[in-house]
């Protein structure tokens with residue numbers, strides 16, 4: 001019930017009754033109980049004299065705030081959200097992975113404290129901190145198992161990041177893979193209805209996936225399901241930082257795309273990209289490569305097309321395997337590539353997948369912004385806070 005109000009801001013009693021199949025009378029009684037417990041409030045009364053409009057309900061703002069952090073390979077994003085997961089403050093800063101784990105964690109914590117001050121959230125109203133990390137995560141134990149990025153393997157091996165967060169902020173914390181946190185945000189703020197039996201694919205510096213089965217995020221018994229990026233594309237392909245050879249991530253992530261263009265330019269291949277970055281190869285980004293490809297730059301078009309083909313071939317297999325109703329794409333490749341990339345990808349999948357599962361899978365690009373993973377992390381926390389509050393209040397109720 002609380003979860004329903006959490007998921008449907010400003011819902012009315014009548015709508016709740018419809019959703020649950022309960023009678024309006026029993027719904028009204030239940031709402032009354034939750035209001036007495038101080039968990040929900042009437043958020044809007046319809047005005048005017050055009051007949052009685054239903055009163056909308058929402059969670060009480062004073063129930064607290066949550067912080068969501070997305071510790072990305074290049075950028076760290078922080079959001080402060082209220083209990084209904086409305087963003088009240090957001091910030092973004094370079095992660096600076098090269099400075100090492102300790103410096104990264106110290107800076108991130110300082111930025112979270114700063115964000116709380118800016119958002120006027122005191123430590124007593126902070127209910128939890130959720131963090132998204134793009135490494136390989138043991139969600140159950142809150143540990144970064146490893147971070148398959150060049151130079152980060154020893155820095156981020158078996159780091160109990162959730163405990164470190166709890167120690168710093170003194171509140172319950174959560175740690176999960178960024179693709180899964182993003183997928184949670186998608187589920188609540190994006191293509192919610194489409195995500196009943198669906199795949200969520202993120203292509204950034206790494207490649208991750210989330211699998212929704214029957215409306216629920218499938219995590220697997222160890223919490224590690226969805227490592228789409230470490231499926232093998234080429235038996236003897238380039239070494240992936242996970243230790244395997246020829247992983248999809250090593251051959252088609254944004255990092256791989258940028259590296260392929262950079263190497264070609266270093267070998268003297270002619271390309272519009274050189275002009276677009278004023279000769280500074282460190283400025284090459286996926287955004288620039290897409291821009292050049294759209295202007296018929298041969299190198300950019302070829303590199304992008306190769307990456308997209310590899311993703312498409314693997315995805316066709318996964319679509320055959322799972323028969324999803326929808327595949328949602330996110331991350332810089334799709335944020336910058338848009339339909340230009342999606343149309344190429346669709347064509348590859350169409351050629352490779354079986355006709356029926358292909359025609360049943362809607363392929364679309366996420367409409368959420370770059371703070372999706374941080375928002376998902378905050379949402380993860382508010383959901384837990386509500387569950388705990390509910391059980392606490394209801395336990396009091398039954399004892400009374």
Ligand SMILES: [Zn+2]
Nearest residue numbers: 230240242247
């Ligand atoms: Zn790998």
